[in-house]
Amino acid sequence: MLTTILVVVIVLAIAFDYINGFHDAANSIATVVSTKVLSPFQAVLWAAAFNFAAYFYFTDHKVANTIAKTVVENYITLEVILAGLIAAISWNLFTWYYGIPSSSSHTLIGGFAGAGMAHALFLGDPILEAINLAPTLKIISFIVLAPVIGMLISIVITLIILHLAKHSKPAVAEKWFKRLQLVSSAALSFAHGGNDAQKVMGIIVVAMVAGGYLPNANHMPEWIPLTCYSAIALGTMSGGWKIVKTMGTKITKVTALEGVGAETAGALTLGITEHFGIPVSTTHTITGSIIGVGLVKRVSAVRWGVTISLLWAWVLTIPVSAVLAGITYGIMHYIL
Template structure:
């Protein structure tokens, strides 16, 4: 029971860190176009991150991404050691990348940590290769969807707004950015909060199998049939509170370092990013909101001309994306080995 409590606490700490690590994803363009101040923007994002709970629970009616994350490691190999090691590694890598202002993926950090701990304990047979393979493929597909979507939405928007005076258009699109950033924050909440839900759920299922007499507050046998309401409430709350803590280091990178953003372009990039997140949520594929919004910003910037995108920054981001899963996996393996001496 003690280890289960530790897992739940670590999972919510990760969720909180995920919130302030990824807060910039949904508010960077709103801040860079001066629609909202940084503090107003993170409060706006936090509110809609939490609103996503009610959309998932009562409109969608399921937590499909949580189920996918839970399948990263085969059920028979899920132990407290594996989950704890994966969470500690994910927290550590998130803090490292936050400190240096690198917009890496919290999602892939968690997946890499969980899988790496499983491999360290039981070998590659412990990992569900189909699930991990799809997640890895979407490292490249998700930003591509964002790029194409950002490009198409910008071209359509420019066509529709071609007769509007620039000053008037800026006022309109600044207001519309409030809507688009809310959409993106909902997408972020739907996507990222469910990943931690999946981790907590597998820990509860493993604990219930080990002790059928466990307290009913923790007893769970199936992620789709008997998910306790406190799990999503805790996860969505943690990510919302984390978002309120802000992520201003990464906000600078996401706001203007990739390409200079106007209100129209900010609106288009957020709509493209939100649409991509809604599509992947429908597919039950956990993707990186960082990857998605970066791709959307690139797609929007490339409409002006390819030279408008600062490709040097983009290459650095791509490198961070590629190394996140293997680094977090190796870190989790080392932590799993260390934990063996103490637990």
């Protein structure tokens, strides 16, 4: 029998995956909705289908393994994981309510790390001893690298597309790019599912190891990936319209051609990082890609005021989630 706290942790982890889906739905569908290739309802169904399809391809679970190693095993308890999840869900819902496209991935990582450090503090150990620095620093470095890589790839792809289409009639080109956007948005949703579902898989596996129900993180029951991919797909179907508006219209005005460039760049960046087991932010990646297509037009095409506000949200996500998790763990320590 699973203990009550482990059941609560698993339920909250799946709930986080669902919230991740509707919080990050904008990443996959913002441009395809803003260019009117699909209606919002069609777009979320399209994205959700490819979110789940990733289950059949991403079977190595490299990202899940990286997440599982963020906190040193000696400092992982069910209470630590529960506090991290509560903090991550709280920050995710807060940013969703205000339409801020922050990173669900970094919220989860920050919460997990913050709770682990709080546990070390209560044990009288240095708080940084709870953190595996190598995987954590790699994750933090990609807060900067993921959007930059996405931006550079989108600039290259957009310039190539513009060169290939320079002799085409605008009406004909627009028609073809709208068709291609279906492919590029599907690729982005596929990569989003493969990257983000694994993060919660890693948390559930760690919880089951901490609870004594699995020998180690390498023995993952098949119900875990199946459940996580289903939850993120269902969340995507629920949509996140406030963030769609920010991503699709407020950063820069996006045409079908630019949508293809941004989505393809985002999908490629996520695919490359997943191959190396790096848990990057889908939000950061596609935002960088959208900025890239805006820069191809002109620097002033990007609304830098909005972009700077997003950057602040990105910088604050991990420390705020960590502090929330630390406070939550402290409260639980005296209650449980």
